[in-house]
Amino acid sequence: MTATATAPVARRGLDKKAVGRRAFNKKAVIPWLFLAPGLLLALVFKFWPMAKGIWLSFFDVRPFLGDQWIGLDNYERVLSDHRFQDAIGHTLILGIGQSFGAILLGFALALLLEGQARSLKILRTAVFLPAVTATAVVGELWRLMYYPTSDGLLNSGLHLLGLGPVQFLDNPDLALYSTMAMGIWIWAPYNMVILLAGLAGVDRSLYEAAAMDGVSLWQRLRWVTLPAIRPALMIVLTLATIRGLRVFTEVYVLTGGGPAGSTDVWMTRAYTLGFTRNDIGGASAASVVLLCVTLLLTVMVNYLRKRGEAR
Amino acid sequence: MSAPVIDPVRPAAPDTPAGRSTKAQRTTPARFDTALGWNDKPGAAWTLRILLCLIALAVFAAPFLTIFSGAFTTNPSGSSLSFLPHNSTLLNFEVAGERGIWDYLGNSLVIAGGGLLLQLVVCTLAAYALARHRFRGQALIMMLFMMTLMLPEEVIAIPLSLVLGDVPVVHLDLKGTVWGVILPLGAWGFSVMMLTEFMKDIPAEIEEAARLDGVGELRMLWQIILPLCRPALGVAGVLGFIMIWDQYLLPLIASKDPTDYTVTVALSILRTDPEVGSGVVLAGAVIALIPSLIVYLLLQRSLVTGIAAGATKG
Numbered sequence: 129m130t131a132t133a134t135a136p137v138a139r140r141g142l143d144k145k146a147v148g149r150r151a152f153n154k155k156a157v158i159p160w161l162f163l164a165p166g167l168l169l170a171l172v173f174k175f176w177p178m179a180k181g182i183w184l185s186f187f188d189v190r191p192f193l194g195d196q197w198i199g200l201d202n203y204e205r206v207l208s209d210h211r212f213q214d215a216i217g218h219t220l221i222l223g224i225g226q227s228f229g230a231i232l233l234g235f236a237l238a239l240l241l242e243g244q245a246r247s248l249k250i251l252r253t254a255v256f257l258p259a260v261t262a263t264a265v266v267g268e269l270w271r272l273m274y275y276p277t278s279d280g281l282l283n284s285g286l287h288l289l290g291l292g293p294v295q296f297l298d299n300p301d302l303a304l305y306s307t308m309a310m311g312i313w314i315w316a317p318y319n320m321v322i323l324l325a326g327l328a329g330v331d332r333s334l335y336e337a338a339a340m341d342g343v344s345l346w347q348r349l350r351w352v353t354l355p356a357i358r359p360a361l362m363i364v365l366t367l368a369t370i371r372g373l374r375v376f377t378e379v380y381v382l383t384g385g386g387p388a389g390s391t392d393v394w395m396t397r398a399y400t401l402g403f404t405r406n407d408i409g410g411a412s413a414a415s416v417v418l419l420c421v422t423l424l425l426t427v428m429v430n431y432l433r434k435r436g437e438a439r
Numbered sequence: 440m441s442a443p444v445i446d447p448v449r450p451a452a453p454d455t456p457a458g459r460s461t462k463a464q465r466t467t468p469a470r471f472d473t474a475l476g477w478n479d480k481p482g483a484a485w486t487l488r489i490l491l492c493l494i495a496l497a498v499f500a501a502p503f504l505t506i507f508s509g510a511f512t513t514n515p516s517g518s519s520l521s522f523l524p525h526n527s528t529l530l531n532f533e534v535a536g537e538r539g540i541w542d543y544l545g546n547s548l549v550i551a552g553g554g555l556l557l558q559l560v561v562c563t564l565a566a567y568a569l570a571r572h573r574f575r576g577q578a579l580i581m582m583l584f585m586m587t588l589m590l591p592e593e594v595i596a597i598p599l600s601l602v603l604g605d606v607p608v609v610h611l612d613l614k615g616t617v618w619g620v621i622l623p624l625g626a627w628g629f630s631v632m633m634l635t636e637f638m639k640d641i642p643a644e645i646e647e648a649a650r651l652d653g654v655g656e657l658r659m660l661w662q663i664i665l666p667l668c669r670p671a672l673g674v675a676g677v678l679g680f681i682m683i684w685d686q687y688l689l690p691l692i693a694s695k696d697p698t699d700y701t702v703t704v705a706l707s708i709l710r711t712d713p714e715v716g717s718g719v720v721l722a723g724a725v726i727a728l729i730p731s732l733i734v735y736l737l738l739q740r741s742l743v744t745g746i747a748a749g750a751t752k753g
Contacts, residue, residue, distance in 0.1 A: 156574060156575075158568075158572065158656055159568035159569075159572035159574045160568070160574070161568075162564045162565065162567050162568035162572075162656075162660075163564070163565050163568045163569075163580060165560070165561045165564060165565070165625070165626075166561045166562065166564065166565035166584070166625070166626045166631065167565075167580070167583070167626075169561060169622060169623070169625035169626040170583065170584065170587050170626035172602070172606065172607065172622075173599065173602065173622060173623035173625075173626070174586075174587045174590045174595065174623075174626065175583075175586075175590075176602060176607060177590075177595040177598040177599040177601075177602045178590055178594075178595055178598070180598040180601065180602065181595055181597060181598035184597075184598060184601075237495060239473075239474055239475050240475075240488065240491050240492065240495060241492070241495070242472075242473040242474060242475070242477075243472060243473050243477060244472065245479070251492055251495070251496065253736075253739060254496060254499070254500040255495055255496065255499040255500060256499075256735075256739075256743075257499065257500055257503055257732075257735075258499055259746075260681050260731055260732075260735045260742070261503075261728060261731060261732075262684050262685045262687075262703045262727060262728070262731060263685055263687060263703075264687055264703035264704065264706050264707070264727065265506075265703065265706070265724045265727050265728050267706075268506075268706055268710065268720055268721070268723075268724045269502055269503075269505070269506055269724065271710075272505065272509065272717060272721070273502060273505075281502075281505060313498070313499070316499075317499060318746065321743055321746045321747055322746060322747055324747070325747035327473075327474050330474065332471050332472065335471040335474075335476065336471050339471070339476075345475065345476065348474075348476075349474065349475070353474040374591065374593045374594060376593045376687075376688060377685075377687040377688065380687070380688075381687070381706075381707070395593050395596075398596075398597070399596065399688075402596070402597040402600075403597075403600075403692075408597060408601070411597045412597055412598060415594055415595065415596070415597055415598075418593075418594055419589075419590075419594050419595075422589060422594065423589060426589060
């Protein structure tokens with residue numbers, strides 16, 4: 129690699145001498161021409177909105193009247209609003225419960241469906257369906273499964289067990305957990321695929337060696353499989369945590385934050401504030417808080433992971 | 440999400456090279472092929488495995504049957520659903536069609552097609568510069584693309600909707616046009632990074648030989664590099680499609696009125712329409728489901744490779 133990499137550099141030096149400065153500049157410009165469309169789109173539709181969001185979060189945004197600088201008032205208002213405080217709790221419960229549920233179930237699925245047989249491949253294809261289905265479709269599906277009368281799909285099952293119809297989505301105490309179950313259902317197959325890739329990398333001779341040492345199945349899982357798939361587990365955990373914090377669509381399509389705000393998460397709250405109540409400043413402040421927490425968490429997890437690798 | 444997550448996706452078969460080689464050599468019995476030591480001969484463990492597989496199938500795949508059966512049932516009355524349709528009918532699709540579901544599907548297809556094309560072109564161009572050129576600020580640009588992954592639509596939704604209504608400098612109003620959804624999807628950090636990693640692995644000798652023949656930059660990318668990147672492009676394409684099809688908030692904030700909705704967002708219109716039953720909603724769900732289902736079943740190998748390499752769905 130080093131030998132080949134130096135060749136263009138040497139030639140560029142030659143060009144510079146032979147053709148002069150203009151040719152060198154032309155060469156330097158080429159990569160930027162290729163980067164231009166991507167950078168432009170990212171700038172206009174990602175970074176500019178981010179900057180604008182940070183900027184607006186310090187203003188009382190009033191259309192037609194002109195924005196007014198109010199310093200940290202938006203942040204104070206959002207962070208002291210009890211509905212936002214409730215939303216923090218919901219976001220954490222949903223995020224953590226959903227992440228761990230999906231990882232445990234995904235791991236179980238990976239263990240169950242690991243193997244080369246054709247039937248297993250077909251099974252994996254079928255089980256993976258929830259992960260590729262648009263969240264809005266999944267939401268409609270689960271609304272029907274959760275149908276509150278006794279002839280609803282899940283309730284008719286419970287009816288057979290002699291349990292009364294459960295108001296999965298209308299009971300404020302239950303709605304958050306119903307949402308969590310849907311989240312686990314979506315993400316468990318997704319995690320399964322990542323963990324299956326991890327399991328495939330486990331050295332098979334270790335299993336044989338373990339068998340010769342006469343260890344139990346549990347010990348083998350604990351001391352051979354688990355250490356080997358730790359990197360895959362870390363990836364899954366990182367992705368899930370960050371995803372969990374900014375959960376929006378799943379909640380929005382299933383419950384819309386209701387009943388009585390019992391499933392309102394941070395982003396649905398910010399959405400309501402921004403688009404229903406037209407409080408752009410407050411909603412921007414809420415988004416900036418989320419952005420900061422997400423960035424902080426990403427940096428932290430990466431740091432921890434690097435330290436773990438170094439050890 | 441972040442650099443260590445992304446691994447180069449190689450053209451080699453995605454699933455379990457280790458498992459496959461043991462199978463080819465057959466030096467070890469089957470019970471060493473899996474972490475749990477599943478046996479492939481009938482027995483108690485074997486029966487248990489089949490039972491558990493059936494449960495997994497019932498939990499994760501069977502609910503999709505209810506969507507189909509409900510969509511083809513005259514009036515599922517919102518609740519009495521089964522796994523197989525009774526009195527099958529297309530009435531629900533007709534009603535959904537009257538409510539404009541085909542227009543919504545048209546919006547979705549235009550956005551998915553245009554968005555994916557733009558995304559692939561933009562990300563390939565950027566990846567080519569990042570992988571095959573050396574220039575000042577390379578690391579910084581890479582980091583910028585990585586950061587786009589940390590700025591999903593959810594986090595910047597509110598200011599983004601303002602930007603879509605009045606694009607800086609050119610002062611265009613993109614709201615209510617498909618461009619409002621397509622353009623923000625163009626620069627996708629994941630595709631850029633994956634394609635970059637892949638292109639870096641192409642031997643420099645190939646490029647140098649072409650350069651000696653006087654091949655220019657665009658032809659180099661189009662005729663030399665791209666054909667070698669086909670597996671990675673497949674992964675970027677299928678993941679990009681699934682990601683675009685799953686978009687919910689972006690089409691919502693980019694719309695001026697409900698006729699601009701994509702089919703996934705329009706499901707909420709059908710649901711809140713008091714005149715139509717859940718059979719029609721399910722017909723809509725089927726219509727929204729089928730394109731992603733087709734892409735998944737045709738290209739699942741690329742998809743699984745990409746996700747195993749560390750893709751992000753949202």
